[in-house]
Amino acid sequence: MAPTAQFIPAPALGAAAPHSHDLGAGSPSHHDHDHGTQEHGHTHELMEHPGKFAERDLPDYSARNWDERAFTIGIGGPVGSGKTALTLALCRYFRDTHNIAVVTNDIFTKEDQEFLIRNEALSDPGRIRAIETDLQATYGCDLLFVESGGDNLAANYSRELADYIIYVIDVSGGDKIPRKGGPGISQIDIAQYVGASLEVMKRDADKMRDHGPTLFTSVKNNDGVEGVAELIKGAWLGATGKSK
Structure with a gap:
């Protein structure tokens, strides 16, 4: 799979304070940082925060071939959070004005693919595939939606896989979830029934x-x-330079 983009590094987040990993020679977790003359491929800086939106690395699309790889939207989040329902709604929004396709990443089933086809997300069912690729070569899409398999995982997309990332959480998980990260909040109509405060979640x-x-x-x-x-x-317009 072709990479989506190179990246322009964000401003440095600041050097970490000096620290020691020595838990004592008698500790079962003790390890020695004397790796000899061999570099070991990682550093031990302490992260002061989970990352800031304004300081994220920005993609450099100057060498991107959009005919080879469409602008890719990754829709992630835990199982049951509403990823497939959002994907269906976005298909209905874009299908009459843009050339789009969908990859549903169900690992063991084609349930999400079948849901989108059954609900006529796109007029051509061939544009909705579970795992299989070659959509771009076949259809020359403007936008490619990729829905992650939930599988009770909360992992986000690598920026090598998606140009624009939407992470979906739902209010039934409680209003504490945004404190642990997550940019999209779904199923707000049931907030009052599960005791979740939309104001707290937004804050x-x-x-x-x-x-x-x-x-x-x-x-x-x-x-x-x-x-x-x-x-x-x-x-998409900002990345591709298109006018509409």
């Missing part, structure tokens, strides 16, 4: 993401979908 999400975009959606009611789509469109 904590803004803090954790350093005021990076956080959107509330109720995809079932089509609330907030246009806002998500407009963020995607803006990122």
